[in-house]
Amino acid sequence: QKEVEQNSGPLSVPEGAIASLNCTYSDRGSQSFFWYRQYSGKSPELIMSIYSNGDKEDGRFTAQLNKASQYVSLLIRDSQPSDSATYLCAVNSFNKFYFGSGTKLNVKP
Amino acid sequence: SQTIHQWPATLVQPVGSPLSLECTVEGTSNPNLYWYRQAAGRGLQLLFYSVGIGQISSEVPQNLSASRPQDRQFILSSKKLLLSDSGFYLCAWSVLRGASPYNEQFFGPGTRLTVL
Numbered sequence: 001q002k003e004v005e006q007n008s009g010p011l012s013v014p015e016g017a018i019a020s021l022n023c024t025y026s027d028r029g030s031q032s033f034f035w036y037r038q039y040s041g042k043s044p045e046l047i048m049s050i051y052s053n054g055d056k057e058d059g060r061f062t063a064q065l066n067k068a069s070q071y072v073s074l075l076i077r078d079s080q081p082s083d084s085a086t087y088l089c090a091v092n093s094f095n096k097f098y099f100g101s102g103t104k105l106n107v108k109p
Numbered sequence: 110s111q112t113i114h115q116w117p118a119t120l121v122q123p124v125g126s127p128l129s130l131e132c133t134v135e136g137t138s139n140p141n142l143y144w145y146r147q148a149a150g151r152g153l154q155l156l157f158y159s160v161g162i163g164q165i166s167s168e169v170p171q172n173l174s175a176s177r178p179q180d181r182q183f184i185l186s187s188k189k190l191l192l193s194d195s196g197f198y199l200c201a202w203s204v205l206r207g208a209s210p211y212n213e214q215f216f217g218p219g220t221r222l223t224v225l
Contacts, residue, residue: 032211043199043216044153051211088153090214095141095160095203096168097214101152 002027006089006100014108019076021103023089026070030091030098033065035074038086038102048074079107111136115200115217122224128173128187130220132200135181140202142183143214144175147197159183195224 003026013019021035032051036044050056050063050072062075072091076083086102112135122128134140144156155168157175165175172191176184183200198221203214 032213034213036216041221043219046213046215049211049213092212092214095212096155096158097143097201097203098155099145099153 002030002091002093002096002098004089004091004098004100006087006103008101009104010106011103012106012108013079015079015081017079017107019079019083019105019107021074021076021087021089021105023072023074023100024070025072025089025091025098027091027093027098028067028070030093032092033063033072034090034092034097035061035063035072036088036090036099037083038088040085044088076105079105081107081109083107111202111215113200113202113215113217115198115220117220118218119221120223122190122222124192124224125189128185128190128194128222130185130198130200130222132183132185132217133181134202137181137202137204139180140204141212142177143201143203144183144185145199145201147199149196153199157185190224192224195222197221 005024035048038044048063050065056063060077064073084107086104088102089100114133143158145153159177199219200217203212
């Protein structure tokens with residue numbers, strides 16, 4: 001069973017702070033890694049993908065991957081109230097995607 | 110650009126009734142297609158995935174079935190719905206970038222199904 005684990009939260013941060021979201025996965029054969037944002041009642045939206053060890057930055061978002069530790073993280077800088085959502089971690093292994101249950105983020109004005 | 114459509118957006122069905130949910134993708138060829146279910150407050154459960162017309166892999170044995178009659182059409186069906194079938198049904202697509210395993214997945218707007 002390929003598992004993806006996330007802390008369900010909620011994670012509460014003040015506006016302007018850095019939000020740090022974490023994810024671990026069990027399958028060492030996983031090839032690519034993703035973060036999705038899901039607003040209440042809506043479908044998930046892809047915000048970051050990362051394929052190799054290290055950091056990948058896109059605007060206020062930074063994804064970090066450590067394959068040796070089987071660990072993926074997402075940093076959101078200058079958090080805004082509009083970032084309040086559930087963040088899903090996903091891993092891809094041979095055309096199948098496995099999702100964590102998500103971390104709920106609350107950004108307080 | 111690629112777009113993915115799902116319908117209906119919401120559906121209320123009695124227990125024991127049949128189900129048909131449809132998903133179509135535009136702007137890409139030969140996509141991988143997926144059906145997921147998300148129960149309230151839960152993560153995504155992969156139900157079916159397809160790498161081509163008529164090719165369906167089932168991940169969870171249950172009273173649901175899937176079909177792919179055309180390259181960009183994916184249908185989720187049931188002959189008799191159960192209460193436990195209630196949830197948010199999401200269709201998704203992905204395309205391999207050449208020979209690489211780097212395969213991003215994109216979701217449709219979803220169908221919210223309530224079985225009463």
